[in-house]
Amino acid sequence: DTEVTQTPKHLVMGMTNKKSLKCEQHMGHRAMYWYKQKAKKPPELMFVYSYEKLSINESVPSRFSPECPNSSLLNLHLHALQPEDSALYLCASSQVPGWEKLFFGSGTQLSVL
């Protein structure tokens, strides 16, 4: 199994909603990442989890709250988002932190109304 699975694939939410994005991998990888990608732009790093601990937060607003319940799962909790937060949210994993190959999921396309 060499896949990173993200759910849901699409999400529409209002600015007062609370929702969560989920990411799962069963490759035994110990580093997991959240990236944000706006249309026609490159992915931008948001968070890095290393051995289930948050190791990098790229100054992301607190309305985004990551969680790593175990080594296979990564969540991104969303609350009080703004329309400008609409984007493709990509999860990735690597064998260990800093390993050269990232495996990406297909992403969750988020629209904030």
Place this chain on the structure above:
Amino acid sequence: AQSVTQLDSQVPVFEEAPVELRCNYSSSVSVYLFWYVQYPNQGLQLLLKYLSGSTLVKGINGFEAEFNKSQTSFHLRKPSVHISDTAEYFCAVRVNSGYALNFGKGTSLLVTP
């Protein structure tokens, strides 16, 4: 800080023609360089990587890239493209001690019959 510049935002090419997608990097320290491909509505997939050693790197789907330290370049090439190569291509860089990838702005390759 390390960064990459992709000089072309769009590259149109006819099927079976050769193609080169350009990438230049800036860093004062040793770097790892990557090319990722993103098909529509998909996550990113690693095409190839340069870590050290031979400057000519071969990747998947018939792509190759050459690391040129004197010109700080890492251009991607394919001798004969297919319609299915139509996608967004991202060059990325990571310093040896870093966790995250810094992506270029991407080059949209459009292959037409």
